[in-house]
Amino acid sequence: MMDRVIAAKVFVETVERASTTAAADALGMSRAMASRYLSALEDWTGTRLLHRTTRRLSLTSAGERVLDLSREMVRVANDMSAAAGEGDSPHGLLRVAAPTILVEERLAPLLARFLCLHPRLSIDLRASDRPVDLVDDRIDLAIRIGRQLDPNCIARKLGETRSTLCASPSYLAERGVPAHPDDLSSHSCLTYTNFGAAEWHLHSGSVAVKVKALGPFRTNETLALRRAVLCGVGIAMLPTFAVEGLIASNALQAVLPGWEPQPHPIHVLYLSRDHLPAAARALIKYLEEDIALHKC
Known part of the structure; x- marks a missing residue:
């Protein structure tokens, strides 16, 4: 299931900027992913929220009501994150997917060291050479070797492997x-x-x-x-x-x-820049530093 808070934020940004593309850029995600969040919100509410034409977007009557609720939903979520101190230190569960050979040779010991640094954190590691769907498989970060990347994801290059x-x-x-x-x-x-x-x-x-x-x-x-x-x-x-x-x-x-x-590039994939947990941000930085230090 898609994150409903993110879906609400995409909806609010789309209305305020009158553009799905502009909303996606502001939220640091692809246009395709923003469109998926809007469709998920319409599925959740059971009604069309926007009239879409080639020239403009406009709210339906139901969309006007949902817009106020979405703004309130985003505000409450932001207040809860601040109250919980989510940005202070990595904690909670982080789901990571990576190729089997990378897990066996490099990632397993690296994650062991990372967990020692962050005792409040746990990791669910999925080792597979099959490309994963970050939404359907509920993956926070996917590490991929190669040039074939999911266009619906944000891709951050970590380095290259020889x-x-x-x-x-x-x-x-x-x-x-x-x-x-x-x-x-x-x-x-x-x-x-x-x-x-x-x-x-x-x-x-x-x-x-x-x-x-x-x-x-x-x-x-x-x-x-x-x-x-x-x-x-x-x-x-x-x-x-x-x-x-x-x-x-x-x-x-x-x-x-x-x-x-x-050589083949190594990327880490995720769904949105603005909604990465502190644990995901910390792990990306750790991966970048390790690859820069040891190369691949």
């Missing part, structure tokens, strides 16, 4: 070590379906190439992809943070080290 082509020593002993990206056409390329599985983008200095990545195995689960590489099935492109330890221990071997895969 990738490494790698394979097991046993696979390379049997099939040979590629010397150039063109050599990959004769190898088994294992792919991650969420990042454009059929094509790898590599560059060496100013030279950039696209390689068809064809092979016997693809998956939408990064942990499964890493396991397949360790089992000697083929060559894969994986986040560097997820394989650097395995390469150092010789469990895996870097392939084409002179050719670097295209």
